[in-house]
Each structure stands twice: as C-alpha cells, then as structure tokens.
Amino acid sequence: EAQVTQNPRYLITVTGKKLTVTCSQNMNHEYMSWYRQDPGLGLRQIYYSMNVEVTDKGDVPEGYKVSRKEKRNFPLILESPSPNQTSLYFCATMGGDGYTFGSGTRLTVV
Amino acid sequence: GESVGLHLPTLSVQEGDNSIINCAYSNSASDYFIWYKQESGKGPQFIIDIRSNMDKRQGQRVTVLLNKTVKHLSLQIAATQPGDSAVYFCAENPYGQNFVFGPGTRLSVLP
Numbered sequence: 001e002a003q004v005t006q007n008p009r010y011l012i013t014v015t016g017k018k019l020t021v022t023c024s025q026n027m028n029h030e031y032m033s034w035y036r037q038d039p040g041l042g043l044r045q046i047y048y049s050m051n052v053e054v055t056d057k058g059d060v061p062e063g064y065k066v067s068r069k070e071k072r073n074f075p076l077i078l079e080s081p082s083p084n085q086t087s088l089y090f091c092a093t094m095g096g097d098g099y100t101f102g103s104g105t106r107l108t109v110v
Numbered sequence: 111g112e113s114v115g116l117h118l119p120t121l122s123v124q125e126g127d128n129s130i131i132n133c134a135y136s137n138s139a140s141d142y143f144i145w146y147k148q149e150s151g152k153g154p155q156f157i158i159d160i161r162s163n164m165d166k167r168q169g170q171r172v173t174v175l176l177n178k179t180v181k182h183l184s185l186q187i188a189a190t191q192p193g194d195s196a197v198y199f200c201a202e203n204p205y206g207q208n209f210v211f212g213p214g215t216r217l218s219v220l221p
Contacts, residue, residue, distance in 0.1 A: 004153075033208070040118070042199060042213040043154070058208065090153050098144040098201070099209065101153030 002027045006091050006102035013081055013109055021076045021105050023091030031094040032074040033058070034066065036087040037104075043090065049074055081109045118197060120216045129187040131215045133200035138181060140202035140210075145174055145185045148197045148214070157185070157198075187217075195219045 005024045013019055025032065033048040035058075045058030049068040063085055065077040078085060086109050091102040123129045135143070141162040146154035160167045160174045160183075167174050173186040183200050199214035 035211075040213060043211040045208060048208060092153075094209075098156050098159055099146075099154070101155070103153050104151075 002100060004091055004093055004100050004102040006089075006105050008105060009103065010106045011108070013107070015082055015109055016080045019078050019081060019107075021078075021089060021091075021107070023074045023076065023102060024072050025074075025091075025093045025100075026072065027093055027095060027100065028071065029093035029095050029100075030071065032068070033092050033094070033099075034064070034074070034076045035090045035092065036060065036085075037090060038087050046076070046089075081107075083109045085109050118214050118216045120218060122218045122220055123190050124220050125190060125192060127190055129185075129190045129194070129217060131185045131187075131198045131217065133183040133185075133212050133215075135181050135183060135200065135202040135210075135212070137202060137204045137210070138178075139204045142203040143174070143176060143183055144201045144203075144209070145172075145183075146199055146201065146211075147194075148199070150196075154199070190217075190219050192219050192221070 007022045030051045034046040035043040037043050044060045046064050047066040049055045055066050089105045092099040144159040145157045147157050148154045158169045158172050158174050160176050165176050171188045175184045197214045197216050199212045201209045201211045203209050
C-alpha cells in the first residue's frame with residue numbers, strides 16, 4: 001500500500017528543545033514536502049525537495065530545517081522550537097495524481 | 111480527532127441532497143487543480159482533479175467544474191452521505207510552481 005508515514009503523531013515539547021519529525025514514503029517519489037496547517041490559514045508549505053540532496057524553502061521556512069539524504073526520507077527539524085510553531089504538520093509526496101499526505105503530527109510547544 | 115480549521119466556512123446539507131462546494135483560485139496561470147477531502151484526525155486525501163483544458167470532470171458521485179473566466183472551481187457531491195462530512199479544499203498548480211491550497215470548507219451532513 002502506498003504510504004507516507006510520519007512520526008510521532010503527537011508531540012508536546014518545551015521551548016528551545018530540538019526535535020525532529022520523521023517522514024518516510026514507499027512510493028519512490030522524487031518530490032517531498034512539509035506543510036503546516038493552522039486554523040483559518042489552510043496548508044502552508046515549509047520546505048520541499050525535488051530530489052535527493054535538493055531542498056528549497058517554501059512559504060514559511062523560518063525556524064525549520066530539512067534534509068534529504070535518501071529518496072524515501074525527509075525529516076523536519078526544529079532546532080529551537082517556539083510556541084508559534086505549535087501546529088499540525090503534514091508531510092507529503094507528489095506523483096502523477098497530485099499529493100499523498102501523511103496522517104499528520106500535532107506539535108505543541110509550551 | 112484533530113480540528114483542522116476552527117474558523118472555516120461551513121456548508122450544512124441534508125443527507126441525500128446534493129452538495130456544492132466552491133473555491134476561488136488566484137493565479138490565472140494555474141493549469142491543474144485538485145480537490146482534497148480531510149477527515150478529522152487524518153491527512154488530506156485526493157478526490158478528483160481537472161486540467162485547465164477541461165471545464166468539467168466526473169468521478170464517482172463527484173463532479174468538478176472549472177470556470178477559467180472567473181477563476182472559479184466547484185465540487186459537486188451527489189446524494190451526500192454522512193461519510194462525506196469533512197473539510198474540503200482545492201489546490202491550484204501554477205505551471206512550474208508548487209501547489210497553493212485554499213483554506214477549505216467544512217461540510218456537515220445532517221441526518
């Protein structure tokens with residue numbers, strides 16, 4: 001089954017404590033992306049990757065890092081999380097039919 | 111489940127009626143459009159897509175209409191069922207650029 005797997009599903013952390021949200025896909029897609037979803041704002045792109053070792057900023061990249069060392073994985077890194085990064089995060093890949101999204105990661109930064 | 115949009119426009123329809131969800135897109139260069147459905151606690155799921163060389167496309171119980179003149183997209187759901195309750199949003203793809211997602215509409219199906 002084609003899947004995009006994110007972990008963890010829920011995370012509560014404190015300000016400044018580095019964290020990583022993992023994303024893995026089994027569809028061999030070259031394109032992967034991270035979005036955050038906030039009430040009334042819809043999905044906003046954080047970073048995307050066209051292929052291995054190629055990453056680019058999306059619309060809201062501040063405070064985030066990504067890496068793409070291999071095709072299947074695209075982790076999202078928050079070096080020093082702040083409360084304004086409390087959000088629902090989605091990883092996605094893109095193939096011929098548009099996006100396939102993961103199930104989401106609910107992050108709360110206190 | 112997760113609340114994905116506390117301040118979204120809401121459409122309430124009676125079970126069995128048809129639903130029409132609208133979306134205004136912003137970029138006249140967009141040539142590919144997708145409708146997504148997002149249920150509580152889940153990621154968005156592909157419903158149907160349409161390219162700019164078409165003005166209508168039909169799927170199973172769903173129809174997408176595209177009016178490029180006024181940059182308007184609609185999703186019609188026939189015989190709406192309780193399982194159709196979700197947030198629906200459109201995405202546009204300006205040629206050569208990333209997808210841009212709309213804020214979404216919450217569909218509530220009344221028994």
